[in-house]
Amino acid sequence: MPVHFANPIALWALLALPVILIIHCLQERSRRLRVSTLFLLERVAPESVSGARFERLRTSLPLWLQLLAALLIAWILSDPRWAKKDSTQTVVVILDSSASMSAFRDETRTALSRTLGHWSQNAVKTRWHLLETDSHKPTLYAGTHLDELLASLDRWQPLKGSHSNDQSYMVGRSLVKGGGGLILQVTDHKMEVPSDIALLAVGEAKDNVGFSGLTTKVEDGRLKWRVLVTNHGAAVQSRNWWLERKQEGQPAKSKLDLQPLQSVSLEGELPPEISQATLKLDADVFPLDDTLPMVRPVERTVRIDERKGSPSAERLHKMIEAVPGVVFTADHPDITLSEVGGEVTTDAIFYDSPAPEDAKLDASFVVAENHALTRDLNWMGLLTQKPTQLALVEKDTPLLWKGDAVLAFLRRTTTADAKPVQQLFLNWDLSRSNAPRLPAMLVMLQRHIDARRQTLEGERTANYETGERIALPATDKPLQITRNSKTEPFNGHAPDEAGFFEVSREGAPLVHGACYFADVREADLRECSSADTSESRRLEAVLRDTEADPLTPLWVLMVLGCLLGAWGANTKSEK
Amino acid sequence: MIEDFSALRQQMRVVAEMARLPLRSGFWSGINGSINGQGTGSSLDFQDQRPYVPGDDPRHINWQAYARNGSYTMKLYRQEVSPRVDLVVDVSPSMFISPAKTKRVWELAYFAVESALQLGASLKVHAVGKASHEVPLAQVMGGKWGLEEQTGTPEGPRLELTPLRPGALRVLISDLLYPAAPERVTLPLISQRGRGILLAPFCKDEAEPDWQGNIDFEDAETLRRDRRRVPEATRERYLQAYRRHFDLWREPCLRQGIAFARVASEPEFIKALRAEAAASGAVEMT
Numbered sequence: 001m002p003v004h005f006a007n008p009i010a011l012w013a014l015l016a017l018p019v020i021l022i023i024h025c026l027q028e029r030s031r032r033l034r035v036s037t038l039f040l041l042e043r044v045a046p047e048s049v050s051g052a053r054f055e056r057l058r059t060s061l062p063l064w065l066q067l068l069a070a071l072l073i074a075w076i077l078s079d080p081r082w083a084k085k086d087s088t089q090t091v092v093v094i095l096d097s098s099a100s101m102s103a104f105r106d107e108t109r110t111a112l113s114r115t116l117g118h119w120s121q122n123a124v125k126t127r128w129h130l131l132e133t134d135s136h137k138p139t140l141y142a143g144t145h146l147d148e149l150l151a152s153l154d155r156w157q158p159l160k161g162s163h164s165n166d167q168s169y170m171v172g173r174s175l176v177k178g179g180g181g182l183i184l185q186v187t188d189h190k191m192e193v194p195s196d197i198a199l200l201a202v203g204e205a206k207d208n209v210g211f212s213g214l215t216t217k218v219e220d221g222r223l224k225w226r227v228l229v230t231n232h233g234a235a236v237q238s239r240n241w242w243l244e245r246k247q248e249g250q251p252a253k254s255k256l257d258l259q260p261l262q263s264v265s266l267e268g269e270l271p272p273e274i275s276q277a278t279l280k281l282d283a284d285v286f287p288l289d290d291t292l293p294m295v296r297p298v299e300r301t302v303r304i305d306e307r308k309g310s311p312s313a314e315r316l317h318k319m320i321e322a323v324p325g326v327v328f329t330a331d332h333p334d335i336t337l338s339e340v341g342g343e344v345t346t347d348a349i350f351y352d353s354p355a356p357e358d359a360k361l362d363a364s365f366v367v368a369e370n371h372a373l374t375r376d377l378n379w380m381g382l383l384t385q386k387p388t389q390l391a392l393v394e395k396d397t398p399l400l401w402k403g404d405a406v407l408a409f410l411r412r413t414t415t416a417d418a419k420p421v422q423q424l425f426l427n428w429d430l431s432r433s434n435a436p437r438l439p440a441m442l443v444m445l446q447r448h449i450d451a452r453r454q455t456l457e458g459e460r461t462a463n464y465e466t467g468e469r470i471a472l473p474a475t476d477k478p479l480q481i482t483r484n485s486k487t488e489p490f491n492g493h494a495p496d497e498a499g500f501f502e503v504s505r506e507g508a509p510l511v512h513g514a515c516y517f518a519d520v521r522e523a524d525l526r527e528c529s530s531a532d533t534s535e536s537r538r539l540e541a542v543l544r545d546t547e548a549d550p551l552t553p554l555w556v557l558m559v560l561g562c563l564l565g566a567w568g569a570n571t572k573s574e575k
Numbered sequence: 576m577i578e579d580f581s582a583l584r585q586q587m588r589v590v591a592e593m594a595r596l597p598l599r600s601g602f603w604s605g606i607n608g609s610i611n612g613q614g615t616g617s618s619l620d621f622q623d624q625r626p627y628v629p630g631d632d633p634r635h636i637n638w639q640a641y642a643r644n645g646s647y648t649m650k651l652y653r654q655e656v657s658p659r660v661d662l663v664v665d666v667s668p669s670m671f672i673s674p675a676k677t678k679r680v681w682e683l684a685y686f687a688v689e690s691a692l693q694l695g696a697s698l699k700v701h702a703v704g705k706a707s708h709e710v711p712l713a714q715v716m717g718g719k720w721g722l723e724e725q726t727g728t729p730e731g732p733r734l735e736l737t738p739l740r741p742g743a744l745r746v747l748i749s750d751l752l753y754p755a756a757p758e759r760v761t762l763p764l765i766s767q768r769g770r771g772i773l774l775a776p777f778c779k780d781e782a783e784p785d786w787q788g789n790i791d792f793e794d795a796e797t798l799r800r801d802r803r804r805v806p807e808a809t810r811e812r813y814l815q816a817y818r819r820h821f822d823l824w825r826e827p828c829l830r831q832g833i834a835f836a837r838v839a840s841e842p843e844f845i846k847a848l849r850a851e852a853a854a855s856g857a858v859e860m861t
Binding site: 031032033034035036037038039040041044045 | 668669672729750752753754780781784786788789790791792793794795796799801803805809812813815816817820
């Protein structure tokens with residue numbers, strides 16, 4: 001039955017044992033005797049040899065009694081408690097799935113082994129659960145063996161960016177019912193956690209240099225790339241970087257010196273015959289951002305049909321013309337530009353009919369809904385007339401409001417042949433507005449066209465950030481993603497690790513891609529630190545799952561007996 | 576030190592009725608007394624008869640023999656004397672090294688005093704150390720031995736300075752713990768037709784010391800200091816030397832007819848006497 005010490009600091013009292021031994025050795029050195037037979041001793045040992053400074057210990061009753069008393073006092077003061085025979089507990093460990101944790105795998109294993117080792121002694125039976133904060137990941141371990149839990153850490157792959165832990169906390173609370181256990185959040189920095197959850201931070205500030213962004217541009221068949229390399233550390237760093245291309249020998253390496261927090265832009269280009277390459281940095285504690293694969297992007301063109309004839313159509317044409325990957329044609333259009341009320345059988349952008357000449361601008365504020373098309377854009381400068389009153393139907397999604405009238409909205413509907421389409425309504429006269437000069441307007445249009453581009457049939461080649469969502473045309477056929485010659489079902493996102501991949505449907509490739517790590521928040525390890533609040537909760541658990549040593553009164557009596565016995569023996573020997 | 580010599584004397588007076596000095600055996604010289612002397616005397620114990628020679632005391636003529644054969648015959652009777660006992664007590668500091676040994680030394684001394692007095696002996700007491708002086712019997716009875724003047728010496732008790740009487744029973748009480756040769760003591764004990772008894776008190780601290788480790792020794796006789804480490808092997812060799820030291824004393828005593836007995840300090844006095852002193856003839860048990 002395991003024993004716990006409710007006051008383990010009292011175990012320092014065990015230091016009294018060597019102190020007692022030293023005192024006894026010193027006492028031996030000062031022993032003085034008056035004798036009548038010194039001449040006999042000198043006869044058998046003529047040389048008077050002084051002893052060692054510390055005499056070899058002589059066992060004696062007082063010594064043993066004093067040692068026993070010190071041992072018992074340490075035992076009593078440390079408040080030993082014995083686990084109840086039927087005590088059980090549940091310990092849920094929630095590992096942070098953030099990519100920054102990959103720099104602290106060894107520290108995590110060590111800290112968990114130590115902390116959970118202590119907790120395993122709290123109760124006779126412990127039920128262990130090892131989860132991740134990424135709620136999409138499966139449970140790493142559930143069982144009663146701590147060593148198996150520690151072994152399952154090998155399957156832990158922290159690759160995510162910033163994310164919420166709330167769902168994993170809910171799972172943890174459902175596993176630890178009635179408060180009879182522990183929910184332990186393991187991360188790499190100090191953070192606020194709910195009061196019913198303990199924190200185990202295993203991080204420490206580390207230096208890291210890595211790629212933090214990629215832009216590509218194809219000009220004259222040559223791929224021009226540009227990347228940022230950032231020193232996230234607090235000291236000057238030197239790194240070698242190089243570009244690896246297929247079927248090339250050893251690449252030339254270049255040295256890069258970076259001041260603390262400095263970002264340096266690297267530029268280069270790939271000849272037309274090279275479709276993909278990989279930029280690399282010297283490896284460091286955080287390897288995820290030391291590799292940046294890239295491919296030559298090949299994007300699909302969005303075909304746009306425009307119904308000319310109004311000033312708003314001309315303005316809209318100019319705005320959409322600026323969007324890359326767009327061609328105006330009436331042949332099998334993907335998006336149609338039309339005045340409100342026009343007959344359209346594709347995705348569309350509707351604009352309002354011309355306003356009367358004497359129509360005045362509406363002074364009401366423009367309010368934007370939180371939507372993918374309008375998010376993070378500044379609409380405060382948009383000047384329009386009072387919008388035409390259009391009634392919203394059930395599947396309409398408002399985007400912009402002007403007073404109590406809807407200014408722009410998105411409508412999802414179906415065509416006569418039951419084909420789903422998406423239509424963007426701009427409910428004002430564009431020719432009498434400053435919308436063509438408003439950046440937010442241009443961005444919203446580009447977002448709408450890109451959303452349609454994502455659903456176009458056909459192959460594409462693109463660069464993605466790790467874990468980025470890849471929009472594909474809706475289909476009821478299964479999609480696969482192939483990476484490193486390994487094929488898995490496609491979950492709608494780019495892989496979590498940097499590399500090349502291919503998404504296909506029934507063997508037909510849809511996406512050729514490269515993904516790279518670009519979450520600079522996870523790559524910055526300066527704020528990492530350590531903390532452990534589990535120990536303060538362990539005392540509560542120990543008190544709940546254990547009972548006090550029933551023999552404590554006996555130990556107290558034995559201490560008194562030992563002390564009296566040692567005193568008596570010393571007094572007798574002095575006499 | 577003994578605080579109540581009077582009580583000690585009372586105890587030893589009782590002990591002297593159970594054990595005594597060996598004065599009943601042998602022949603002694605001295606003034607008239609109650610112990611058989613070496614010659615003829617006027618006691619009631621018939622010893623021999625011989626022809627009368629002029630000068631003999633006519634009171635001892637055997638008239639019955641003269642009536643039978645007409646010649647004068649003298650009846651000879653045993654002489655009864657009061658023997659001389661010289662008690663010599665070694666008062667060097669080693670004799671009082673421990674309370675038990677101190678008590679045993681004084682018990683032996685007063686046992687000898689009471690036994691001699693009960694046997695009607697002529698007793699003289701000497702305290703011997705670096706010097707020697709006679710302690711009057713009155714002072715002995717009062718427990719005033721004048722020890723302040725006594726100090727130790729490596730040569731042992733100075734018997735050559737002690738006026739021992741011819742033909743006396745010489746009782747020496749000494750622990751014999753000095754490096755001098757035994758003959759320096761044994762020969763004076765038996766000189767001038769004297770008879771010697773040697774009672775050697777000892778204590779457990781001397782016979783079985785618990786020395787081990789670093790010890791700062793101080794010699795009781797000379798107050799000399801000697802700091803040394805005593806391992807178990809040295810202690811073993813000391814015990815052998817201790818036993819051999821007393822074997823060296825036992826041999827000349829046996830050769831010179833001196834009754835030698837070691838008396839332990841820890842047991843009861845009468846038991847300690849029975850252990851060795853009774854067997855060696857140093858005391859007689861009644």
